Amino acid sequence: MLEITEGSHAVAEAVGYCRPQVIAAYPITPQTHIVEALAEMVADCKIDAEYITVESEFSALSACLGASATGSRVYSATTSQGLALMFEVCFNCAGMRLPVVMSIVNRSLGAPLSIWNDQQDSISLRDSGWLQLYAEDNQEATDLHYLAYRVAEDHRILLPAFVCFDGFILSHTYEPVDMLTQEQADAYLPPFKPYQRLDAADPISFGLFASPDYYMEFRYAIDQALDMARSVIPEAGKEFYELFGRDYSGLVEAYRLDDADTAIVAMGSICGTTKDAIDEMRDAGKKVGLLKLRCFRPFPSIEVKKALDGVSTVAVLDKNISLGAKGAVALEVKDALYGSQIPVHDYIIALGGRDVRKRDIAAVVSKAEAGEGDIFYGLRQEVLK
């Protein structure tokens, strides 16, 4: 049923339909509305979940880790500094192979303090072993939560997952969202079947000490599971499409890319603006297309290479910066295209919530065509003085 609703509330409703058994989260802008709504749903007995109030994000994810190890379906949400505080627990969730699902309402990291959007927070956890999915709009942000649980809990994967969507731009925006019913959600997402769990009657310990003779093999196993996700995500996306008609079977999604000379690569809500900018550029005779990345971990290298085959220039929009190097997305795209002659230009853009308009996308395309790349786009020289 189509609802006009705030992004955060749409996500909270969808999370409720996923039937989480334990929710632990700590409020932080711009994620607060999600956990507020879920706390209300628990208090009103609309969902049968244990809501654990905690004193920090570290505790929130630690509670989720423990609850997941007991065999419960768990949920958390955070952003920015909150995610930074979870750093250690993030690695532990992945290492213990616990399918925690967490919404990341993307926000920049301090200092300087900024509550506005970029994707630095989740990108900075790219090496933690979590799956990372990025949503373009609130419909996708909502649907990806069902998908994330399906994939994370799959016994071929057993890894935690971030569902990332842009703070304020999506989380605080009202959009029409086609909401599944509880019955539909149940049809897609069966109850969690733990692979192994904490049980006093049959004791087991998680995440033990591994000497140098063992450690590497555990890291390899996580990497293998992420590799397996390259086929399990499309599988789960295809089934979602067959049931509900919205197609998430691709790790990437192409927009007007078939005959494009210049390809833009981007993640998240900026893809919407980019599509509109591409339509205008196409009307003016410029052959520009978009490759949207829905999945950043695992990185869909083969799909990226295939999709960009035949373009003459690539412009990557990075809402993050791996300081001292380049944007994280561009680094991956360059790796995927290694050996081809296609130039990849990186544009660090929209950090800390700086607005991106259609004319900015057009300006980036002009720069890419002129071979001017690997820059911070839109720097204000008067601030730098």
Next chain:
Amino acid sequence: MAMGLGCTARPGRSREYKTGTWRVFRPAFDREKCTSCGMCRIICPEGCIAEDEEGKPVPDYDYCKGCGLCAEECPAEAVEMKKEEK
């Protein structure tokens, strides 16, 4: 793999981990000098010194890490740390 997915294991597995392999110096107990005071047994941080009927020390070299506290504390100087021959 010796450990399960997520680095899991059944309880009691640390018994199977013979920390005695860490040892560089092995305590040798001199039964003649020993006064059966029991200090070495009390002081051993690994709890791996037992006593026989006469109160003399019976070390468990599977878990003795060779820390040398027994030799340091023995009032009768009946414990000598000898380089481990493997």
